[in-house]
Amino acid sequence: MKLNFLLLAFLMTTLTYSQTEISTRLTDIAIAPQADHIKADITTLVGFGTRHTLSDTISKTRGIGAARRWVKSAYDRISKDCNGCLEVSYQKALVSKDDKRIFKDVEIVNVLAIQRGTKYPNKYVIMTGDIDSRVSNPNNATSDSPGANDNATGLAGTIEAARVLSKYKFPISIIYVGLSGEEQGLHGGTSLAKFAKEQGWELVGVLNNDMIGNIEGIDGVIDNTSFRIFSEAISPTISEKEIRAMRFYGGEVDGASRQLARYVARLAETYMTNLKPMMIYRLDRFGRGGHHRPFNDLGFTGVRIMETHENYNRQHQDIRIENGIKYGDVLEGVNFEYAAKLTAVNCLTLASLASATAKPKNVLIGGAVQASTTLTWDAVVDDDLLGYKIYWRDTTSPQWQNSRFVGKLNKFTLENIVIDNYFFGVASISKNGAESLVQFPQGLIKN
Known part of the structure; x- marks a missing residue:
């Protein structure tokens, strides 16, 4: 009994540390992104006049x-x-003409x-x-299309995240990406996702930031204290057996x-103020798409x-x-402090995931007609x-509510926790305290 108590005390002390x-x-990372940096970068991007995918590629201004060369610089x-x-x-x-x-x-x-x-460099x-x-006509590649919020904010946030996190070292690689061709059919994301697959990249997660600077919604609401995380329920690649x-x-x-959405939300709730x-x-939004989808x-x-309240006039x-209404995606429609806060949410998630050990594999569960639930x-x-x-x-809760650290065991029984009443998952914990994504059980324990 004394030995078990000492072991438990050691584990609790180690975990707390x-x-x-x-x-x-x-x-520290939560307060690092600077609104002034984001404003300066958005202003520069707007200054290229149009960044339409089929616009000028030769001009320096x-x-x-010109825009993508500036991003590289x-x-x-x-x-x-x-x-x-x-x-x-x-x-x-190379994307071929499609008459669309x-x-x-x-x-x-x-x-x-x-x-x-x-x-883990790969x-x-x-x-x-x-x-x-883009502007109203998706094929207008010449008119001024400032795209201040859509999506200079997401790109400026990505650049600022690189500024913040490049001051640290992480076990896992982080990629900061400026994608092209989104408005013409998600072509940049499609290209990079295929490249990642071909190269055998192990992707822990992708955070697509698309419009993170508007706080004045078409619904009349002004809100700089919330944001949205869109996520698919299950992967389209799972098997029929898994679906059954x-x-x-x-x-x-x-x-x-x-699970990634829950991870982002939990970090925001823990480290962000008034968000x-x-x-x-x-x-994604109803009937619409974004660059996470190709992945x-x-x-x-x-x-x-992204922001909670969109403004379709912009x-x-x-x-x-x-009719007295201003239309267009211009600088005055961007709240730079809000964009900095959503950038901070990304920085927290990137830093935490890049510091974590791998999530557990082959998680199995058992406990039918029993008082307790066992996971391996x-x-x-x-x-x-x-x-x-x-x-x-x-089973109706959107977020994980309860947890128990079990050390390095890879089998554990939750006594008097009835399997019928809850959903379960397992995460790994690194010595630095970072957690992996939660893995939902993938099968049943066979007796």
Whole structure:
């Protein structure tokens, strides 16, 4: 009994110390993004006139070509400040004319800045923002299309995240991406997702930031204290067998992307002040799309982070005044302090995931017609592993409500917790206190 007590005391002390270590870093990161930096970068992006995917690529001052070269130079400057810690490059793909939104063959060019992990260089967490913009006619590649909020905010936030996090080192790699071709059919994300698949990248998660600066909604609400996280319920790549199992055992709201949404929300609730996450149980806004979807389509984990209240008088509009209403996505419609807060949410998530050990695999569950619930999982092989945490929640709760740290065991029984009444999951805990995404049970324990 005395030995067990001492072991428990040691585990609690170790976990408390580790949580303090990661918490200290995340507390600093939460207040690091600067609104002035984001404002300056958005102003520069707006200054290119139009960033339409099929706009000028030769001019040094106008069009998508000048914009993406500037994005690369911004990453290069950040890399210089951190002694070359970023690997900056273009990732390209040719998209053929389709007589829809691609009215001529065009090269889609993404800009990548990779902050290579110290331990797992081929394992990645990704943050994206979009370079391109548009006006009312999606094929108008010449008119001024400032795209101040949609999506210079997401791109400026991604660049600012690189500034903030390049001051640290992480076991896992982080990629900061400026994607192109979003308005013409999600081409940049499609290209990068395919490239990641071909290269065998292990993607922990993708954070797509698309419009993170508007606080004055078309619904008349002014709100700088909330944001939305869109996530698909389950991956489109799961098997028919897995889908059938959900009918009996649950899991239809517990896919990997939904777990990432919960992870983002929990970090925001813990470290951000006056900022409420709103998890939306939908892939994206109704009938619309974003650049996380191509990653989801290939089975990767990804979510969309964005403002709560959109203003359709500003999105995808020619700049004009009509019936006394101002239309157009211009600088005056962006709240830079709000964009900085949503950038901080991304920084927290990137830093936490890039510091964490891998999530458990082969999580199994049992406990039918019993008073208690048992879970098993494969051990995570990593010398930075502290142990595992079991989570459970009411079946109608959007967020995990209860947890128990169980050390390095890979089988544990929750006494007097009836399996019928809850959903369960398991996360790994690193010695630095960072947690992995929660893994929902993938099968049943066979007696």
